[in-house]
Amino acid sequence: MSQANDVYYVPHESRWPVYGIPGMVLLAGGFSIYLNGGSWGMPMMVIGAVITLLMTVMWFRDVVNESLAHKYNAQVDRSFRQGMAWFIFSEVMFFGAFFGALFYARVFSIPWLGGEDPATSRFLWDSVVLSWPTAGPGFLDLEFQPMGAWALPTINTLILLTSGVTLTIAHHAMKENHRSKVIWGLAATVLLGAIFMSVQSYEYVHAYQDLNLRMDTGIYGSTFFMLTGFHGVHVTIGAIALFVILIRVIKGHFTADDHFGFEAAAWYWHFVDVVWLGLYVFVYLI
Amino acid sequence: MSSTTHDAHHDHHAPPKGITRWLFTTNHKDLGILYMVFALIMFFVGGAMAMIIRVELFQPGLTLVDPHFFNQMTTMHALVMIFGALMPAFTGLANWLIPVQIGAPDMALPRINNWAFWLLPAGFTLLLLTLFLPGGAPAGGWTMYPPLILQLGDAFPFLIFAVHILGISSIMGSINIAATILNMRAPGMTLMKMPLFVWAWLITAFLIVAVMPVLAGAVTMLLTDQYFGTSFFNAAGGGDPVMFQHIFWFFGHPEVYILILPAFGIVSAIIPTFARKPLFGYSSMVYATASIAFLSFIVWGHHMFSVGMPLAGQLFFMYATMLVAVPTGVKIFNWMATMWQGSMTFETPMLFAIAFVILFTIGGLSGVMLALAPVDLQYHDTYFVVAHFHYVLVSGAIFSVFAAVYFWLPKWTGNMYDERLGKWHFWLSTISVNVLFFPQHFLGLAGMPRRIPDYALQFAEFNMISSIGGFVFGLSQLIFLWVIIKCVRGGEKASDQVWEGAKGLEWTLPSPAPYHTFERPPVVK
Numbered sequence: 001m002s003q004a005n006d007v008y009y010v011p012h013e014s015r016w017p018v019y020g021i022p023g024m025v026l027l028a029g030g031f032s033i034y035l036n037g038g039s040w041g042m043p044m045m046v047i048g049a050v051i052t053l054l055m056t057v058m059w060f061r062d063v064v065n066e067s068l069a070h071k072y073n074a075q076v077d078r079s080f081r082q083g084m085a086w087f088i089f090s091e092v093m094f095f096g097a098f099f100g101a102l103f104y105a106r107v108f109s110i111p112w113l114g115g116e117d118p119a120t121s122r123f124l125w126d127s128v129v130l131s132w133p134t135a136g137p138g139f140l141d142l143e144f145q146p147m148g149a150w151a152l153p154t155i156n157t158l159i160l161l162t163s164g165v166t167l168t169i170a171h172h173a174m175k176e177n178h179r180s181k182v183i184w185g186l187a188a189t190v191l192l193g194a195i196f197m198s199v200q201s202y203e204y205v206h207a208y209q210d211l212n213l214r215m216d217t218g219i220y221g222s223t224f225f226m227l228t229g230f231h232g233v234h235v236t237i238g239a240i241a242l243f244v245i246l247i248r249v250i251k252g253h254f255t256a257d258d259h260f261g262f263e264a265a266a267w268y269w270h271f272v273d274v275v276w277l278g279l280y281v282f283v284y285l286i
Numbered sequence: 287m288s289s290t291t292h293d294a295h296h297d298h299h300a301p302p303k304g305i306t307r308w309l310f311t312t313n314h315k316d317l318g319i320l321y322m323v324f325a326l327i328m329f330f331v332g333g334a335m336a337m338i339i340r341v342e343l344f345q346p347g348l349t350l351v352d353p354h355f356f357n358q359m360t361t362m363h364a365l366v367m368i369f370g371a372l373m374p375a376f377t378g379l380a381n382w383l384i385p386v387q388i389g390a391p392d393m394a395l396p397r398i399n400n401w402a403f404w405l406l407p408a409g410f411t412l413l414l415l416t417l418f419l420p421g422g423a424p425a426g427g428w429t430m431y432p433p434l435i436l437q438l439g440d441a442f443p444f445l446i447f448a449v450h451i452l453g454i455s456s457i458m459g460s461i462n463i464a465a466t467i468l469n470m471r472a473p474g475m476t477l478m479k480m481p482l483f484v485w486a487w488l489i490t491a492f493l494i495v496a497v498m499p500v501l502a503g504a505v506t507m508l509l510t511d512q513y514f515g516t517s518f519f520n521a522a523g524g525g526d527p528v529m530f531q532h533i534f535w536f537f538g539h540p541e542v543y544i545l546i547l548p549a550f551g552i553v554s555a556i557i558p559t560f561a562r563k564p565l566f567g568y569s570s571m572v573y574a575t576a577s578i579a580f581l582s583f584i585v586w587g588h589h590m591f592s593v594g595m596p597l598a599g600q601l602f603f604m605y606a607t608m609l610v611a612v613p614t615g616v617k618i619f620n621w622m623a624t625m626w627q628g629s630m631t632f633e634t635p636m637l638f639a640i641a642f643v644i645l646f647t648i649g650g651l652s653g654v655m656l657a658l659a660p661v662d663l664q665y666h667d668t669y670f671v672v673a674h675f676h677y678v679l680v681s682g683a684i685f686s687v688f689a690a691v692y693f694w695l696p697k698w699t700g701n702m703y704d705e706r707l708g709k710w711h712f713w714l715s716t717i718s719v720n721v722l723f724f725p726q727h728f729l730g731l732a733g734m735p736r737r738i739p740d741y742a743l744q745f746a747e748f749n750m751i752s753s754i755g756g757f758v759f760g761l762s763q764l765i766f767l768w769v770i771i772k773c774v775r776g777g778e779k780a781s782d783q784v785w786e787g788a789k790g791l792e793w794t795l796p797s798p799a800p801y802h803t804f805e806r807p808p809v810v811k
Contacts, residue, residue, distance in 0.1 A: 008391040008470075008805060013302070013310040017401035025408045028447035032412070035443045035513050059397070075469060079394035082465040090457050090495045097503025097533055101518055101525075104533075109526035119594075124521060138522025216515025219524035226510065226518075 009073050011066065016059040023051030060244075067261070068253060077260055084264045088271050091234070095275055098230065102223040102282060106132050110219070113137050135218025145211040147203065147224060149284035156199050157280050160235075163192035164273045167242075167266055177256045179249070186246040189269070193239035200232050227283055234272045241265040301801050309404075312396030313801065314381045317403050319698070321378025322691075324406055326767070328370030329684075331414075333760055335363040340722075340756035342739050343749050356739035357425035358417070364428035368545065369452045370410055372679070375687045376548040377402075377459045380487045383694065384463060386792040386799065387481045389472025389808040394465035398458050405455035413448035416441035427737060429534055430505065432519040432527050436512050446509045453498040460491035460498075467491075472791075474810035478569065481790055485572050486551030489579045493540045493547075496583075501537040504530060528593055535586035543582045545679060547575055549646075549686030550617055553639045555790070556693050557621050560636035561628025562787040567620040574613035574620075581610050591659045592666040600659040607657035611650065618647055633785075634708030638689035641716050642682060649677025652727065667737075670730025676723045681716075688715070688766065695773050696780035700798035703773040707765055714762035721755025 030044025066072065072080075114130030114137075115121040121128065125137035133146040147153065170185025207213040207224075215225045245265045248254065254262055301307050301316065311317060338359050342350045351359070381399065385392055393399050416423040421439015424430070430445070438445065467488045471480070480488075508530070510516040517523020519530045550571075558565045565571065587595060587603030595603075621643050630636070652674040656662050665671060688711075695703050725748040734745045741749065780797040791810070795803055 008807065010392045010802075010805075011312060011396055013312045014397045014400065015306075015310045017397055018309045018404050020401065021404045021408050024405065024451060025411055028408075028412055028451060029415075029444070032440075032443035032447055036440045078469045079465050082469055083395050083398070083461050086461040086464055086495050087457075090461070090499045093496050094499035094503050097500045097507075100500075100533055100536070101503075101507060101529060104526070104529045105518075105524060109521070109529060110524055112526075113521060113524065130524065134524050136517055136520070136522055136524030138520075214515075215510070216517070216523075218517050218522075222507075222510070222516035222518050222523065222525065226507070226516065 009076050014062060016055050020052055020055030023048045023055055027052055080260055084267060088267060098227050105219045110134060133220040135220060139218050144213045144217050146220060147207060147213060147284060152199055152203055153280060153284045156196055159192050159196045160273055160276050163189045164270060167269055171266055174259055174262060175256055182249050186242060186249060190239055190243050190246060193235055197232060197235060224283060227279055231275055231279055238269045238272050241268060312400050314385050314393045317399050318378045318382025320403050321374045321381055325371050325375035325378060328366050332363050332366035332371055333763060335359045337760050340753040344753040346741055346743055346746050348740055353739045354422060354425060358423040360737050361424045361428050365413060372545050372683055373456055374406055379690055380463050384466055384484055384487060386795060386803055387484055387790060388470060388475050389791050389804050389810060390466060390470035391802060391805045393462050394470050395462045398462050402455045402458035405451050409448045409451035409455060412444045416444050432508060432530050435508060442512060446505045449505045450502055453502045456494050457498050460494040463487055464491040472807040472810050482554035482571055483551030486547045486575055489575050490544050490547045493544050493579055497537040497540040500533060504533040531590050531593060535589045539586040540582040543578055545683050549683045550575060552686045552690045553621060553642050556635050556639040556689055557624050559785050559787040560633060561625045561630050563624055563628040566623035570616055571620055574616040577613040578610060581606060588657055591662045604657055604659045608654060611654050614650055618643060634705060634712055635689045635693035637712045638685050642685045645677055645681035649674055649682055665730060667735055668730035669726040669734045669736060672736050673723050673726035673730060681719045696784045697792060697797050697799060699774050700780055701773050701777035702780050703769050707769045711762055711765040711769060715759060718755045718758035718762060722752055722759050725752045
């Protein structure tokens, strides 16, 4: 119950983390076998993914039920908040690795290969001229067009920024106990996320079919698809999280002053939003 | 299961029976024990690999294994010892000790804790499996540099995903530790009253959460370069193999401090206890640890001096690296000042702690030598580097784990360990570790390269001496194992305080500590 802080809350043991472990092994091992060309890699991977997914659902179900039973006190709430904040920090650093690769390629490796560093260019590709965007000195005859910033990516930026606004409207409505407004705000956010992902998918098809821009189009294609791809995965996860929260709102799981599940998903959404702004500037614009 | 939460108040105090206790446990003491047992097993697995390396190097020529297997052993020895032995050992200590040191009933996120632990066997299943795959285990060095690593056989994706899973494990473990320290402290336990082990772990947890995802990103790029046609580390596509080294060492350098900061915390607990004096310069210890953590982010280039780097980069990384010696020196002088005029006794934990201070300092000083870019061009990839990091990681980090185990084992088991056997373990380990690694300085200065199974004849004597030291060191660890087993099975009963000079909340608990402790927060003055 909502005890004062003089008694700690310790959750009971759980079997879901351990049940998820074979799932992780099958998922990772199956993917490895698949990549090595083994025929049973894919089925293993699917079984592993299903186990992992089930584990996640059951684990969250337990947490939701405990939360609904008011077992969590203010201290548990703070632990969840801090845990989520640290998790988002780790995600930021994960994207940092790929942004680092992009900056390194643009600031160092492309100019060096293109003649700024005499030793490198003389011994590898003599007197080659390189400028961003490029597929690299080994693929100079490869024709491709880079993804422009205008039209779709800009529209997508506006869509994602708008979704941040609708989410904030929902959050304020939550605090004011304005339930229908919360539902509409959340639904709009999930919908905008889905539109964003559709546009991204269309952009990928467009890149492969019309621009000849592929994952193997040198360092430009590598950084483009790696950054936008991982961002897309995170948008999808965030949208699923918000959709679950939407259902929980409809079921009446939250109150004006107790809705950390909502806030965690919202933090995550704002995080993918901010990553997108970085992408828009450094991948599309500059 | 969930129905047992309300009515189970009496069996709340006793652990459940059978294997499910260990599988489903969310108890920080159980998980701490699991982590430490796992680390001990991996210590012997990685140690067996080291023995194979030292047998091969006992004499010049290819004597025991073929070169490819030798390379697998050097690579796997490193991966197993870093991710399987040292990091889990420190995480296990954190799990067992941090809640009782800050007066918390358990960790902040106990189920995440369980998951983080059980991910380790999952990751090592994948990693150790590679030994039996076509093409063998990873053999290009634990640093996984492309393009060499891309020549690995079927083991390649297993290696990548093992690193991912071990990364998730340590990130989850660290999030939990950080949230515990920041949120679960007993009333009155302000940040600047926390034991230094807790402080060291707070900063270590920050480092892990900051850099393990970067490693995950780096190996993901290896994976896509291999299977999905990307060109991150391929110059033909406009990438650069050196870029991997930058990203890897942006993770790798903080990683080596992840392996040593908890050791600083342990030694800072043990030396005051047996010197019977408060730690000298507590707050300067905290600031020094934080400074080391900050510097760890801006020194990665010193691993890459020989790769070809602009002069400005070499100078920056050289000076920044030398700066690390300043806060580290603060710590070493603080430990010395703590011992100064103390009424010291020399039980096994104290012996290991003092050996830590001396031998870690030797490793630190060879580190300053390696920090000098012009000098490093000579030392790079020689046995001098091997000697350097084994001084800081074996006679540094691992010695601190030995010290911690001897120090807290009576609290964990309720029994005193066998002091006579402990001293045997200490003296044999300390003498043999120097016989093992000190000659490697000379080998490196004379030009013997790392990771090569054969060597020129002039290196024969020092290699034989080093191998003999290695065998003695390896065998001495069986004493350690025996001491632990003996202590768990029985022995002289330990008092609550265990050590005369011991201070801190964990020493107010009974020995062995009950399954649940501090269910009501203690008040810290």
